[in-house]
Structure formats: C-alpha cells, structure tokens
Amino acid sequence: MSTPSLSPPKVLAFDVFGTVVDWHSGIAREVQALRPAVDGDAFALAWRAGYQPAMRRVMSGELGWTLIDDLHRLILDSILPQFGLIDLTEAQKQHLNKAWHRLDPWPDVLAGLRRLKSRHVICTLSNGNIGLLTNMAKRAGLPWDCILSAEVFRAYKPDPAAYLGVARIFDAAPAEVMLVAAHQDDLAAARACGLQTAYIERPAEFGAARPKDISPHPANTRHATDFLALADQLGC
C-alpha cells in the first residue's frame, strides 16, 4: 500500500464520525438510556442514514448553510415517529441530539493520536461543527492540535474546498496533507485534490453484527488496521 517516494505528510487531517469515534454504539446506547425498548441498532442506522442526504440539501442550495447539529435535529425529528418517540420532551430531544457530542473513540485512538502528534500536526477535518467537535474532544481527551470543520470552509466534504482549505490554512502543498479516514469515498475526493490518503479499517462502524468491506484500495498512500498501525507505518 505504501508509496515510499512521497514525503512524510506535515499535516494529518482526520475524518471523525466512524474513523475516530464509534457513532453506532454511542447513538444506540444513548437512545436506549432514554427508552430501553427502542431498537438502538436500527435507530442509530436510521439517524446516520439521513446524514448524507441532509448535507446534499445544503450543498445543492435547497437549504442555506446549516450546522451539523441542526441537520442532526432535522433528521432526528423525521425519524422519531417510526421509533415511537414522538412523546419525548423538547429537553429530551435536545439532549439526545447532542449524543453526537458524546461519542467514544475506538480503543486505539488516544494512544495512536498521541504518537502521531509527536511528529505531525494533527487536526480534524469533519463535517461536524466546531462546537460539536470541541465538546467531543474535551470529553474524550482527543489531543488535536487544531479543530477544523466544514464550518470553517462553509463547504461539506467531498467539496474540494474542504480538503484544499486544510492545505491553505497550514501554508502547505496538498501533497503535504494526508487525509485519514475509514471511508473510501472521502479518501477518493481528497486524492483528487492532491492530498495523500490513509485508509483505516473500522469493520464495526455499522455495528459488530454488520461488518463492512475493509478491502484495501491501491490508490491510497497507506492502509492501516488502526491508528497505532498508522503510527508504526509513519515511524512515530
């Protein structure tokens, strides 16, 4: 997978939902804490399934610029009936909506990020809003050098403005930035902008009972089982 001729990246930019944190079990746990009878697995999948379509409504211009917190709430309101949750109070809905701020990292993340940070600038590049990402980092102890978000660029990934924006902020060439993500489509869009790419296997992203395809794609600069393995590959 590796391309030894490339220079080591100056900046590692991390996708967050699925790559850094386990949204599936976090959302399932939070809804079941409110209502034990709800199918947490199905609820998490339904909520997440609304994510890409909601961002497309923003990027198409149908909706004005909207933070992910607000898109999460739109999607939540739309799925509450099918899960028998329309009687939640407004305070309960607001609390549940912020479950995305309280997701736990995968087990390798904290140790992996600390190692990667020793030799690289590490930042987020997430469609999540800055407040969400900050609250998540503070709660989980994620040691980002900087929190970058679609909110800074007013463009959701896979818009090139997001990937190229990271390079611009750090006065770096695109090839000096590596996107780290568990999603091949995100990596492909970054690669089209000239970034290096590292694929991270997160087979349980959609739940342990529903393993996802984690096949290597030869176009990625790196392919690693987790952040510790990426740190090994980068010599951190």
Place this chain on the structure above:
Amino acid sequence: MSTPSLSPPKVLAFDVFGTVVDWHSGIAREVQALRPAVDGDAFALAWRAGYQPAMRRVMSGELGWTLIDDLHRLILDSILPQFGLIDLTEAQKQHLNKAWHRLDPWPDVLAGLRRLKSRHVICTLSNGNIGLLTNMAKRAGLPWDCILSAEVFRAYKPDPAAYLGVARIFDAAPAEVMLVAAHQDDLAAARACGLQTAYIERPAEFGAARPKDISPHPANTRHATDFLALADQLGC
C-alpha cells in the same frame, strides 16, 4: 472588580499576542539572532506598531481579506530599510516573519490554562491566523480546546462578528463567554457585544523597561495579575 451575580462563563476566549505570549522579547530575540547589531527592542515595537493600521486597511476594504502572516510580511518589508536589513535573503525574511509562530508564553500561562481548562472550554480569539496559532500552541504546549481566529469569522477584532462568533460556535449566549485579554480596547468591544471580560496585567508587554498602564477598569468582570490569579478567582 468581580460581579458575583454573573453566572460562571462556559467559554473562556483568550486574546493571544501580549496576553498569552510575550511578542516583544520574542521578536527582539529573533531579529538579534539574525543580526546581533540590530536594536531588538525598537525593531519589535516598529513591527508591532504596523499591526493595527494593517488590519484597518483590510477592514476598510482597501485590502481584500488578508491573513496576519501576510500582513506581518507587508509590515516587515516596510521596516527592513530603517533597520539596515534590506540585504536579508528571501529565506531569512520568511524565517523571521514566522517568528510570530515561535513566541513564548508568559511564565504563568501553561499552569494557568491547565487549571482554567478543567472547568471551562478554553479557546483562542486572536486576529492571528489559524496556522500561526496552531504552530505556536504546538511548540509552546498551549492546551487549547479549540483554536478560533479572525480567519474563521473573516472579521478582525474589534469587529462584533468575532466576539459574537465565539458564542454562536458554542451555542452559548454572549454572557456565557468571557474574553480574557491584556488590552482594554479589546475588552470594551467584547463587553459591547454582551460578553464577560477579564483583564490580565502584562506590565512588560512592551518591554520591561517600558511598563504599561495596568490600572483596573471597573467595567471588567474580572481583573487579575495573571492566569493563575484568574483561575483562583474562577475557583479552578
């Protein structure tokens, strides 16, 4: 100075140049490392004196949006002749321009921020660009939860968009945000937007030989000698 009736702030937003880091001695040291004969004190003061006028050229529309790194370079180029530095190489000029990324914090800062972080979200609110602030934080070990900059809001302080932008990002009321700064004009602008304010004494900001007025202003929520004293006042 304190106004005990106000709720504790949720977010502490810090001015950086002068409040967190000692730009005067840092810039003086760096220019003297290049050319020992230069008057480092005068050089630092001259470079910094160009800062507010340069930002006014941007906010008036005379210049398009410009990062502080680029404004620093414009000012640097304009003062090189008077200090006999026109023969610096382009690489030396670029290195010197990034001296603003390599400034050291005041002695109380690291311990103070760690205490303040334990009970508040701590972020920058600087006119410095994100890359500069990230490099500075990484080098100095500044433990920000989040790096916010005029670059995020495309508005330099004292534009209200910068102060109100911090509240919006954290889904907070303006009164839930406290600006921490060593400059009364910055604090006055924040107060006009409804933020709480904390003045920090940095008598040696312009050099130990040129102590500045650190008189309390009764309109500030807090007045503290340094970040440790502010942590005491906020019960951190």
